[in-house]
Amino acid sequence: MTTSETATTPSDNAAPPDDAGPAPAAPRRLPLPLALVAAALAGLAQLLAFPPYDQWWLAPVGVALLAAACHRQRARTGALLGFVTGLALFIPLLGWTSIVIGHWPWPIVLAAFEALYVALLGAAAAATSTLVDTYRWVWAPLVGTLWVAQEALRDRLPWGGFPWGRIAFSQQDGPLAGVAALGGAPLVTFTVALVGGLLVTAAWRRTWPTRTGALRGAALLAAAVIVALAGLAVPDATPAGHKVVVAVVQGNVPRLGLEFNAQRRAVLDNHVNATIRLANRVVGTPQQPDLVIWPENSSDIDPLQNPDAYDRISAAADAIGAPILVGAVLAGPGDHARNAGIVWLPGKGPQQPMYLKQHPVPFAEYIPMRSLARKVTDKVDLVRSDFLPGHRTGNLTVGPATVGDVICFEVGYDNLVRDTVTHGANLITVQTNNADFNTAESKQQLAMVRLRAVEHGRPALMASTVGVSAFVGADGSVHHETRFNTPAVIEQTLRLGTGTTLATRLGVIPEIVLAAAAGAALLAAAGLRWKHRTTRR
Numbered sequence: 001m002t003t004s005e006t007a008t009t010p011s012d013n014a015a016p017p018d019d020a021g022p023a024p025a026a027p028r029r030l031p032l033p034l035a036l037v038a039a040a041l042a043g044l045a046q047l048l049a050f051p052p053y054d055q056w057w058l059a060p061v062g063v064a065l066l067a068a069a070c071h072r073q074r075a076r077t078g079a080l081l082g083f084v085t086g087l088a089l090f091i092p093l094l095g096w097t098s099i100v101i102g103h104w105p106w107p108i109v110l111a112a113f114e115a116l117y118v119a120l121l122g123a124a125a126a127a128t129s130t131l132v133d134t135y136r137w138v139w140a141p142l143v144g145t146l147w148v149a150q151e152a153l154r155d156r157l158p159w160g161g162f163p164w165g166r167i168a169f170s171q172q173d174g175p176l177a178g179v180a181a182l183g184g185a186p187l188v189t190f191t192v193a194l195v196g197g198l199l200v201t202a203a204w205r206r207t208w209p210t211r212t213g214a215l216r217g218a219a220l221l222a223a224a225v226i227v228a229l230a231g232l233a234v235p236d237a238t239p240a241g242h243k244v245v246v247a248v249v250q251g252n253v254p255r256l257g258l259e260f261n262a263q264r265r266a267v268l269d270n271h272v273n274a275t276i277r278l279a280n281r282v283v284g285t286p287q288q289p290d291l292v293i294w295p296e297n298s299s300d301i302d303p304l305q306n307p308d309a310y311d312r313i314s315a316a317a318d319a320i321g322a323p324i325l326v327g328a329v330l331a332g333p334g335d336h337a338r339n340a341g342i343v344w345l346p347g348k349g350p351q352q353p354m355y356l357k358q359h360p361v362p363f364a365e366y367i368p369m370r371s372l373a374r375k376v377t378d379k380v381d382l383v384r385s386d387f388l389p390g391h392r393t394g395n396l397t398v399g400p401a402t403v404g405d406v407i408c409f410e411v412g413y414d415n416l417v418r419d420t421v422t423h424g425a426n427l428i429t430v431q432t433n434n435a436d437f438n439t440a441e442s443k444q445q446l447a448m449v450r451l452r453a454v455e456h457g458r459p460a461l462m463a464s465t466v467g468v469s470a471f472v473g474a475d476g477s478v479h480h481e482t483r484f485n486t487p488a489v490i491e492q493t494l495r496l497g498t499g500t501t502l503a504t505r506l507g508v509i510p511e512i513v514l515a516a517a518a519g520a521a522l523l524a525a526a527g528l529r530w531k532h533r534t535t536r537r
Contacts, residue, residue, distance in 0.1 A: 029072035039081040039122075042066035043088025049170035050093060051443035056174035059167050060228070062089075063196025066118075067143050068204065070125035071132065082122020086115025093165050096441040106363075114154065114162065121150040124522060130532070131525040139204075140197030142521050147193040148186050149518035152511055155413065159362040163412035164444070167192050172450040177476055178231030180455040183510035184414055184503040188451070190514050191227060198224035236475040237457030241426050241496030244400050247289035247320075248461055249274050250469045251298060252487040253435045264300035267465065268309060270487065271298045272316045278489050279319035289322050289491060291399040295463040296327035296339065296407050297433040303328055303342070304350060317346045323399045326350075327407070327431040327463075337385040339365065341405045341431055343398050356390025357407040358416060395423040401496055404458070408432040411448045414508065421456045421504050426496035428452055428460035435466045439484040442468040450476040456504050458497035 030038060045062030048055045066085050070078040090111035097107045124146050132139045147167060155161040163169075168188035171177050176195075179188045202220035251270030254263045271294050282288045303309040303326070317324050323345050330338040339357035342350050360366050366386035367373055373380045394405035394416070404420025404427065411417060411430045420428065430449050434442045446468050453460040453472045460472040470481040471492045480490040503510075 030069055032077065035069040035073065035077075035081055036084060038065045038069040039084040040088045042069065043085040043090075046085070046089045046165075046167070046170070047092055049167075050165070051172075051447050052440050054173055056171050059170050059174075059192050060196035060199060060224075063143060063147065063167075063193045064199040064203070066122065067125060067139070067197060067200040070122045070129075071200075071204070072129045073126040075123045075127045078126025079119040079123040082125070083115050083119035085122065086118030087111060089118070090114045090165060093444075096437040110162075114165065117150050117154040120153070121146055124149075124518070128521055128525040130528045131521060134528055136201065138521070139201045140194050141517075143197030143200070144190040144194040145514045145518035145521065148190050148511060148514040151189055152186070152515045159368055160359055160413075164409075166412070168451060169412075169444070169447050172447045172476060174231075175229050176231040177451065177454055178234035178236070180451050181234050181237065181457060181501040181503050183506060184418075184455050185451060186414075186511035186514060187503070190510075191230065195224050195228045198227065237454075237497070237499070237501060239426075239457070239459055239474050239495040239497040241498045242400065243493055243495055244290040244427075245287065245491060245493050246401075246427070246461065246471070247278060247292045247322075247489060247491045248463045248469050248471070249278070249292060249294050249298075250464055250467055250482050250486075250488040250490075251294075252466055252485065267297065268299045268301060268312060271295075272312045274487060274489055275316040275324070276319045279316075279321070282491075283319070283321055287491060289320065291401055291403075292320055292322055292324040293398075293429055293431070293461060293463040294324055294326050295433055295465045295469070296431040297329065297435075297465055299326055299328040301329075302331045305331055310349065313344050314349055317344045317349075321346055325396065325398050325403060325405065325429065325431070327433070330356075331385075333388075335385055336388045338390065339387055339407055340390075341394065341396065341407060343396050353392060353396070355392065355394040355396055355405045355407075357387070357410065358390050358392075358394075359410050359413060360387040360389055361409055393419045393423050395420045395425045401427045404428045406430055408445075411445065411452060414511075417452050418456065418504060418507055421458060421497075421500070422507075426458065426498065427494075428456065428458050430460070430462045432462060433465045434468070434484075439468070442466075442484060446470060446472075446478070446481075450478065455501065456497070457499060457501045459494045 042062040042065035045058040045065060049059035069081045094107060094111050097110060128142060151166050155163040166185060166189060168185035171188055171192060176188055176191050179191050198220050202217045249271050251274050254266050275292060299309055301309040303313050313326055323343055326342045326344050328340050328342050330340050341355040344350055362368050367380045367383050370380060396403050396405055402424050404425025406416050432445060442464060446462055449460050449462045450472050453474050454476045457474050459474055463469050467482045467484040467486060469490060471479040474497060479492055482488040482490060
């Protein structure tokens with residue numbers, strides 16, 4: 001994997017057309033200092049594509065810069081360049097984690113770990129340079145498949161992965177968001193990276209000074225524009241289910257940070273009182289909700305074991321006259337805890353089944369390798385009880401709606417959201433608690449909700465303790481977005497989703513196909529390098 005930069009192709013050495021004059025020599029690769037600058041700029045361009053910056057068009061530019069930096073480099077140099085890109089992206093993107101655990105060392109450790117996956121991508125891009133130089137047309141789709149493969153690994157390993165910072169989640173305002181309905185987040189990532197690959201292919205060509213080369217370069221740029229606009233050709237889903245009135249209660253917390261847990265009763269009271277105030281305004285009117293959504297951690301007091309919390313939630317449900325989906329922390333079994341979504345009916349109380357969060361967040365809701373993690377930061381001791389995962393899909397009957405419930409970071413995992421829809425959910429709900437973070441984290445999470453709505457052709461909502469809370473249409477549009485760290489109650493009449501998108505039906509298949517193509521390209525590049533070595537002998 002260290003000889004990929006040495007390969008040349010007949011096209012690199014061939015004489016220019018008769019009418020072209022002498023062509024400049026193709027660069028073997030970017031000099032390392034320039035490549036490092038390009039790699040850093042690649043990460044910054046990707047960063048600016050995400051909320052709160054929302055410059056979605058910079059995502060393919062970042063892809064193109066990293067591809068140019070890695071081309072014809074040694075594999076280990078490609079890994080270094082990818083790592084630089086990853087650091088430039090993840091250190092600021094995940095900066096909101098420092099609000100809870102300080103600026104050092106944990107946020108840096110997390111960002112560096114995520115950057116390792118981009119380092120693998122850089123090594124793979126360098127290792128496949130021989131394939132690109134032999135078949136230049138392959139460069140753009142190869143770039144796309146390598147990005148999908150990198151994200152597929154990062155979304156799963158270790159401890160279930162961490163999908164924050166996927167390219168797809170930066171495209172909520174761009175024309176490629178519609179591609180999510182065809183192949184989900186992996187296809188969006190592939191298409192964005194494909195555009196980046198077309199850009200770098202056009203920019204790298206040594207024949208631009210010739211008429212033929214200029215035409216080829218212009219064709220590549222035109223192809224990039226056409227692909228970038230492809231999502232506009234995908235029709236928006238139009239939910240055709242019956243209408244329901246939904247209310248989201250954002251009760252707020254006494255103060256941001258982990259300390260809000262010490263004031264659990266105040267948080268519960270905020271949500272109860274806001275719901276009762278809503279009831280006083282709307283009960284008996286057309287605005288009376290059919291269902292009410294409370295956020296994650298709206299009751300950090302276990303209402304199944306604490307009679308006072310039970311009575312307070314029941315009072316809210318009785319007042320509003322509609323079922324409430326309550327986000328609650330349940331104690332047990334033993335020294336453990338569970339993060340739950342519970343349907344609470346007026347006059348009847350909590351119902352079964354409930355949803356138990358299937359993917360607790362490592363190092364936040366449970367601590368793997370606790371003794372080792374404590375050597376990095378004593379903040380791990382703030383997690384006194386490890387949360388246990390649930391094993392049931394989050395589809396719940398909440399009044400007239402079948403809600404597909406996912407809790408907080410679970411919205412980033414393709415399978416968890418899709419499973420609710422394939423089990424009959426006609427409304428996607430994301431219960432979350434952003435009191436530990438800031439507006440950037442909330443807006444990044446809302447971008448994921450928007451992609452999921454388009455992906456599955458369902459209306460969606462995000463209910464947060466402190467914001468941002470919002471309704472999202474099946475086309476990804478945002479309605480009634482709340483302010484951060486401000487109490488709010490929002491209502492909307494919406495139609496429930498019906499039918500399924502192609503993405504819902506295909507599930508993980510597009511990701512498997514694209515990741516397998518990346519693996520095949522690596523094998524093909526290895527075969528070419530072996531062929532070149534044996535030919536020289």
